[in-house]
Amino acid sequence: MNGALTVVGLGPGDARWLTPQADAALAAADALFGYGPYLERAPVRRGQSRHPSDNRQEALRARAALERAAAGSKVALVCGGDPGVFAMAAAVCEQIESGPAAWRTLDVEIVPGVTAMLAVAARVGAPLGHDFCALSLSDNLKPWPVIERRLDAAAQAGFVIALYNPVSQTRQWQLAAAFERLRRYLPATTPVVFGRAVGRGDETIAVTTLQSADASNADMATLVIVGSAETRLVPRPGHTPLVYTPRSAIA
Ligand code: SAH
Numbered sequence: 001m002n003g004a005l006t007v008v009g010l011g012p013g014d015a016r017w018l019t020p021q022a023d024a025a026l027a028a029a030d031a032l033f034g035y036g037p038y039l040e041r042a043p044v045r046r047g048q049s050r051h052p053s054d055n056r057q058e059a060l061r062a063r064a065a066l067e068r069a070a071a072g073s074k075v076a077l078v079c080g081g082d083p084g085v086f087a088m089a090a091a092v093c094e095q096i097e098s099g100p101a102a103w104r105t106l107d108v109e110i111v112p113g114v115t116a117m118l119a120v121a122a123r124v125g126a127p128l129g130h131d132f133c134a135l136s137l138s139d140n141l142k143p144w145p146v147i148e149r150r151l152d153a154a155a156q157a158g159f160v161i162a163l164y165n166p167v168s169q170t171r172q173w174q175l176a177a178a179f180e181r182l183r184r185y186l187p188a189t190t191p192v193v194f195g196r197a198v199g200r201g202d203e204t205i206a207v208t209t210l211q212s213a214d215a216s217n218a219d220m221a222t223l224v225i226v227g228s229a230e231t232r233l234v235p236r237p238g239h240t241p242l243v244y245t246p247r248s249a250i251a
Contacts, residue, residue: 003069007089009082009113014199017114029076033065038078058091082115086136116223117162120195123205125242127225132160137174155185163224176215193225
C-alpha cells in the first residue's frame with residue numbers, strides 16, 4: 001500500500017469552521033499527528049493511531065509524519081487555522097526539500113482551513129476589506145530587526161496588519177514594542193482589534209485604538225489586527241460598532 005501525507009487545517013476552533021474536506025481527511029487517515037490540543041479536536045476513530053507532540057516541535061513532528069507516510073500509512077498531520085499560515089505545511093515542505101529522496105515521491109496534500117485573522121475580522125466587520133498583510137511577531141525563527149523593518153514598511157505602505165504570535169511564555173515585550181513602532185506612522189485613533197480564542201468557549205473580542213492598545217491584553221491565543229489610516233468605526237445604537245476598511249483608497 002502506498003502511503004500519503006495530508007496536512008489538515010482545522011480552523012480556529014469552532015467545529016462549524018472545519019471544512020467538509022478537512023473532516024473527510026481526518027476520517028480517511030490511519031495515523032494522526034499534531035500538537036496535542038489540536039489532535040484532541042479530531043473525532044476518535046477506531047483503528048486510527050494518534051501521535052500528539054509538544055508545541056514548537058514542528059520539524060520533529062513533520063519528520064515523524066513523513067517517516068510514517070513513507071512506511072505506507074495514510075497520515076493526517078493536523079494544525080489550527082490554515083496549515084499554510086505560520087504552520088505545518090511549510091515545515092513539511094522544508095523537510096521534504098532536505099530529507100531523503102523517498103519523501104519527494106510521496107503523495108502530499110494540503111487541506112486549507114479558516115485562518116485566525118479571517119475569523120477575527122468577521123467578528124467585528126471588515127477590517128481586512130482593503131489591502132492587508134500578515135506578520136508573525138515571533139522572533140524564534142527570524143531576528144527582531146527584520147520584524148521591525150517589516151512593521152515600518154507595512155505601516156508606511158498603508159497595509160492593515162494582522163499580527164500572529166503576538167506573545168508567548170518566552171516572548172513578553174514584543175507586542176508592546178510593535179505598538180510603539182506603529183505609533184510612529186499611524187494616527188492615535190487607528191482601530192486595533194484583539195481577538196482571543198475566537199471560535200472557542202472562552203472567546204473574547206476587544207476593539208480599541210492604537211493610542212490605548214495595551215499589549216498585556218494579548219496572550220498566545222490572541223490575533224491582533226492593527227488598522228490602516230483608512231480603517232474606521234461605524235457606531236450602531238444597540239449593537240457593537242462595525243470596524244471596517246473601505247474598499248477604495250485615495251492616492
Ligand atoms: N495556522 C494558524 C496560525 C498558527 S500561529 C492559523 O492559520 O490561524 C498561532 C497564532 O495564531 C496564535 O498566536 C494567534 O495569534 C493565532 N490564532 C490561532 N488560533 C486562534 C484563535 N482561535 N483565536 C485568535 N487567534 C488565534
